[in-house]
Amino acid sequence: MNVLASEKEFEKMETKELFEVFSEDKSNTTVRNILIERNLYLAKILSRKYINKGVDYEDIYQVASLALIYAIDRYDISKGFEFSSFATPTIVGEIKKYFRDKVWTMRVPRRIQELSKKISNAKIYLEQENKKSPRPSEIAEYLEITEEEVLEAMEASYGYQPISLDTPSNDDSEDKDMTLGDRVGSEEKKFSQIEERDFLEHFMKNLNELEVKIIEGRFFNNKTQSVIAEEIGISQMTVSRLEKKIIEKLKKEYLKAV
Structure with missing residues (x-):
């Protein structure tokens, strides 16, 4: 069978079968590439959780x-868990590491840092004086600098100064009353449940019919x-005894998994 024919055969196989083949031969780049293509959806979905958080989506997706x-x-695959439950924490962990190492540790020029402090003080003064949040143009006029310099310093300061998600967005759109938190993409809670769901499904397969009924019911x-x-x-005493037995078994299996 030539390489092209082998690749076609691999493409017809189920993902689980491909992982079995790959576990036996890690040098099989054909199977590896097919597995990557089939599971890229995980990288796409998890990357979208971090949209609008100060980094381009393409950079996050690459990570x-x-x-x-x-x-x-x-x-x-021999451990019995679904690939998604294994890959999800790995992907999320690398994205968070990227944010820590590449985003929040960026160096801001001293000139910008000093100007940022002046802008912060000017905002406090103007807010007290005018009873409203000042616009960049008003800050620029007060400090006798250009509006572009104000915007540059404000944008750069985001790299080292955390901002509350309750901060008003301060733009001129119809949604001017929205906070920054309203504009940040919300986290899809279901993704945090992937590992637990796969673990429970695997655990339930090892229970007998009576144990399954008790767990599902309770x-x-x-x-x-x-x-x-x-x-x-x-x-009821029997139900209570079996329930405790199942929970103990669950704890032991979970400790093995982690």
């Missing part, structure tokens, strides 16, 4: 994509032990 490749190379349907006991046809 996320490299983290995805790193996760593919390290993923061990923690998914919010039923009492007495209601579950009546439905199944056993005593």
